[in-house]
Amino acid sequence: MSIIVFAENIDGNFKKATHEAVSYAAEIAKKNNDTCVAISIGNVNDEKLAELAKFGADKIFNVKNDKLNSFVAEAYSKAISQIAASENASVIVVSNTYTGKAIAPRIAAKLKAGIVSGVISFPDTTSGFKVRKTVFSGKAFADVEVKTAVKVLAITPNTFALNENNKAVSITQNDGGLSDTDFITTPIEVTRATGKIVLTEADVVISGGRGLKGPENWHLIENLADTLGAATACSKPVSDMGWRPHSEHVGQTGITIKANLYFAIGISGAIQHLAGVSSSKVMVVINKDPEAPFFKAADYGIVGDAFEVMPKIIEAAKKLKAQHA
């Protein structure tokens, strides 16, 4: 039997979320004496592929085909499902990124596999096969039993530790075994912000709310984010008013994040907002209203005017970074 992991790359590089997924799959494989099989799709060089062995892959499929250089959900899912079937897979692991979310359900339907998304635990196999996931956008957890022989798990990024465990690895070249009918969607153009830290992958997130009074004051958020190497985010009212793009909106109807450190500046902490951020390890709130509900959820708080407090914090952060540069 084998544990399959999809090793997602962005422009030929594996991100931390991919390393986490490989570590996770390798851990399950080790426990069951199974083989950990990583599948990379698209153009990734051999040196990068070898990274997957570092995190525990025993076997790597390097799926290459000119048409696979851009992401097409139906083609990627088919290529992975075919390898999973030929490798006798019991579990297929993907990271719950936009790409992972696009392919995991298709793979599940192809293999008639039960699927759990947003997984935050290793499988508990003491009786049956159970995993824990977040539900109600972080307001609660659910333990889900998967009853099928093959299982698909989409694991939450920033949840599992990296496990370095250099192994000898074999790389198998594969063309995906696809036909033209697997490429009905046609990618036209990909634009990625350069030099910006991606919100869902960020260790530190600096977020602003209505308390900042207007988009012209966002330099306070950006300045602290730049200093700490953090991503920027905002509350729902801020994106609804068009001060910031919707892609920065964190909360129950926006992006759910799981950062090491979340900074909420001028955000009162409505239940919908807390739902999307409270999986973060440490939360800081700065708000001039001492009754703001966020103070009940946060680890550190300052009751004060953001316009007076933030410059001091930015200066202190710069000093700290200079000392540890």
Next chain:
Amino acid sequence: MKILVCISNVPDTTTKITFTGDNTKFNTAGVQFIINPYDELALTRALELTEKLTGTVTVINVGLADAEASIRKALAIGATDAVRVNAEPTDAYFVAEQIAAYAKNENYDLILTGRESIDYNGGQVCGLLAEMLGLPSVNAINSLEIENGVATMTRDIDGGREKLSCKLPFVASALQELAEARIPNMRGIMSARTKPLKVVEATGNDFTSATVSFELPAAKGSCKMIAPENAEQLIELLHTEAKVI
């Protein structure tokens, strides 16, 4: 154009989540249910498209009779007709199978879902349904235009955006920016009462997963307060005590 929009009936976003039956069941007492917000935006975009290109918008829900208030709201917003598959929506796999069974003989040009439901956060129905129907799928779209049977879309990807096209039919899931929600007007509400709502029985019994129990997150300890005049101490604490920067 014949469009199908899949809607889920979910607890309102302000709901305080509690459980009953030794943490095995979500406590629905006093909870207000709504159309899943992303599904409502998918519906709105579908209506905008059929207003421009002519056509019909059917909404489908897999749920028990208590979901009918949300279904009627979808009709009030402007859906042409509705289908309810009479079954408890146990997991996304089951829900997708029910919708696939209904949709396979209906020749929809486009099927839309929300990005995810705000209760179970799976985001699986779009991909499952597409695979079951043998159609392409595009998840997380924030724009959608259709011309001469071909859709042009943008979708969110990790760290950016992708522009892509796909010929009809296919399945797509909606993000927040796809449309502005519409408030139903009085005429819509009145006409929703008489619009067709068909109830069909569920097929198959492929239960691939089951939620065994729930748990609420542990309560946070108290918040350590720092005086605003000593704001710089915060950075020191985050570095030496919390060790997160």
